[in-house]
Amino acid sequence: MASVAAAQQLPAPSLGNRADPTLPPAVPAEPATPNLIVDLSSARVSITSAFQGESLLLFGMFDPPGEIVVVVAGPPAREQVMRKERVLGLWLTTGRQSFDDVPAYYFIAASQPLQRLLARGAGGEILSLEDRLASVRPVGWRDPAQLARFRGGLVEVKRREGLYPAAFGQVTIQGGRLFRAELPFPSRLPEGAYDVRAYLLRDGKIAAVVSRPLPVSKVGFNAELAGWSREQGPLYGMGAIALALLVGWMGVAFMRRL
Amino acid sequence: MEIYLPIAEQSMNVFVLLGLGGAAGLLAGMFGVGGGFLATPLLIFVGIPPAVAVASQANQVVANSISSLQVQWRRGNVDLRMGLILLLGGMVGSSAGVTLFTYLKRIGQIDFVIAVLYVVMLSAIGTLMLAESLRTWLRTKRNPQAPRGKLHTHYLVHRLPLKMRFYKSKLYISALLPLGLGFVIGILSAILGVGGGFVLVPAMIYLLGMPTTVVIGTSNFQILFVAANVTFLQAATNGTVDVVLALLLILGGVVGAPIGARVAAKLPGVVLRGLMAVLVLAVAVELMTELLRTPASPFSLGVREVQS
Numbered sequence: 001m002a003s004v005a006a007a008q009q010l011p012a013p014s015l016g017n018r019a020d021p022t023l024p025p026a027v028p029a030e031p032a033t034p035n036l037i038v039d040l041s042s043a044r045v046s047i048t049s050a051f052q053g054e055s056l057l058l059f060g061m062f063d064p065p066g067e068i069v070v071v072v073a074g075p076p077a078r079e080q081v082m083r084k085e086r087v088l089g090l091w092l093t094t095g096r097q098s099f100d101d102v103p104a105y106y107f108i109a110a111s112q113p114l115q116r117l118l119a120r121g122a123g124g125e126i127l128s129l130e131d132r133l134a135s136v137r138p139v140g141w142r143d144p145a146q147l148a149r150f151r152g153g154l155v156e157v158k159r160r161e162g163l164y165p166a167a168f169g170q171v172t173i174q175g176g177r178l179f180r181a182e183l184p185f186p187s188r189l190p191e192g193a194y195d196v197r198a199y200l201l202r203d204g205k206i207a208a209v210v211s212r213p214l215p216v217s218k219v220g221f222n223a224e225l226a227g228w229s230r231e232q233g234p235l236y237g238m239g240a241i242a243l244a245l246l247v248g249w250m251g252v253a254f255m256r257r258l
Numbered sequence: 259m260e261i262y263l264p265i266a267e268q269s270m271n272v273f274v275l276l277g278l279g280g281a282a283g284l285l286a287g288m289f290g291v292g293g294g295f296l297a298t299p300l301l302i303f304v305g306i307p308p309a310v311a312v313a314s315q316a317n318q319v320v321a322n323s324i325s326s327l328q329v330q331w332r333r334g335n336v337d338l339r340m341g342l343i344l345l346l347g348g349m350v351g352s353s354a355g356v357t358l359f360t361y362l363k364r365i366g367q368i369d370f371v372i373a374v375l376y377v378v379m380l381s382a383i384g385t386l387m388l389a390e391s392l393r394t395w396l397r398t399k400r401n402p403q404a405p406r407g408k409l410h411t412h413y414l415v416h417r418l419p420l421k422m423r424f425y426k427s428k429l430y431i432s433a434l435l436p437l438g439l440g441f442v443i444g445i446l447s448a449i450l451g452v453g454g455g456f457v458l459v460p461a462m463i464y465l466l467g468m469p470t471t472v473v474i475g476t477s478n479f480q481i482l483f484v485a486a487n488v489t490f491l492q493a494a495t496n497g498t499v500d501v502v503l504a505l506l507l508i509l510g511g512v513v514g515a516p517i518g519a520r521v522a523a524k525l526p527g528v529v530l531r532g533l534m535a536v537l538v539l540a541v542a543v544e545l546m547t548e549l550l551r552t553p554a555s556p557f558s559l560g561v562r563e564v565q566s
């Protein structure tokens with residue numbers, strides 16, 4: 001079983017009873033960070049030949065009371081957004097805008113409507129998609145109105161691909177301490193080190209945080225091929241040509257026998 | 259049944275890809291084209307990133323070309339001498355084409371030029387071929403006893419020097435013609451990213467005056483090398499060749515190409531040319547509608563560069 005991530009624990013407060021009544025009462029220690037334990041149904045997303053997207057189960061437990069928010073973020077990258085416009089009646093690509101620090105994937109799940117939780121000021125650390133995207137940096141200069149359109153276009157495409165799921169996920173809490181959430185991953189999933197973060201909120205404030213990495217990578221044959229293509233380009237190319245020549249040639253011979 | 263494509267980074271239906279490959283192979287066998295001008299837009303349509311579609315399709319064209327070439331060679335339908343000269347022109351042309359491509363890209367006009375070139379060339383060629391084959395067909399219908407007329411008349415070009423004998427094509431023409439033709443095709447291939455067959459085949463028939471039977475095999479020959487060159491360059495410089503995608507397309511093509519060749523052998527030249535004309539025009543119309551139609555979304559994503 002993969003390692004279970006647990007919240008940081010401070011030393012438990014001392015008990016009220018003291019052996020020596022002459023000593024002044026102890027200053028109460030800070031309250032311990034409540035328990036928050038999180039685990040995933042799979043420690044990694046393995047992209048095999050049969051990969052068609054995956055739904056991972058995140059589950060865990062916490063000391064009640066509280067609400068849970070889960071944020072899953074993909075690795076940052078520079079993404080280029082292209083826009084088509086009508087020129088002389090034809091639709092052509094006219095604009096290109098690159099943004100840095102764009103998360104490959106972003107998904108939020110919560111046990112209560114997020115607006116309700118965040119409005120109470122939990123805000124700072126938990127970023128909604130809009131907040132997270134506010135920090136993507138445009139490459140080169142463009143006037144703000146145009147930038148906003150391109151940013152909107154970025155979200156639109158990512159949403160289409162299932163990388164920025166439009167709907168917030170639901171965290172189901174049972175018995176006030178057991179929780180679960182489904183993390184949806186589309187088939188077109190970029191590789192990298194994803195970050196899964198669970199927050200325990202009490203009275204609108206973050207009481208505990210647990211973070212764990214979720215590696216997403218191709219495995220087996222797919223990984224080998226992708227590696228060759230990247231590192232041994234010319235050899236890979238010659239191999240592809242040789243394969244085409246071989247299969248093309250043999251195919252005809254084979255068909256003739258039919 | 260779905261399979262994950264490692265370079266395209268998505269999963270795709272196996273049978274869709276096999277079918278697409280089969281269609282492209284059929285075209286290669288019947289008309290001597292690479293099939294790229296039809297298959298590449300279709301691949302992009304089903305969601306493969308354009309760069310990966312072009313590169314992987316080029317890989318399939320290599321297989322299609324050798325399949326079709328093999329069949330034609332056995333029948334003695336390949337004019338090797340003509341093919342080699344075309345190839346020579348093609349290699350020089352594609353280098354020049356790449357330079358032109360880079361220049362157009364730099365001044366930001368590459369998309370427009372590509373779009374317009376495609377539509378103009380396909381429409382012009384399609385219309386001319388259709389007109390010619392209809393004319394010939396009507397003429398033979400009216401007067402079945404009439405001898406097959408020449409497909410081209412003697413232009414000034416026939417006075418050019420460096421005349422060579424091309425035995426298979428039964429021609430005695432200047433070597434500068436195929437050289438120049440190969441050169442132009444080379445430029446087009448570099449800019450449009452295809453084998454150039456859909457221009458090469460009509461040009462061989464109408465400009466050079468080669469008999470239709472020899473055209474298929476000889477154009478396969480030239481396209482084979484052009485496609486291999488594109489595959490190599492794309493793999494070496496961009497890493498965009500998805501060998502799993504290519505293999506599925508190839509397997510489909512391996513079935514389609516010999517069928518196409520067999521069909522082509524049974525059809526008279528005029529019918530073949532007519533069919534090709536219809537196909538070329540259909541693709542031209544399709545591309546034109548693509549350009550005119552309002553897209554579902556004006557936005558799309560380009561290349562993604564990982565940052566830490």
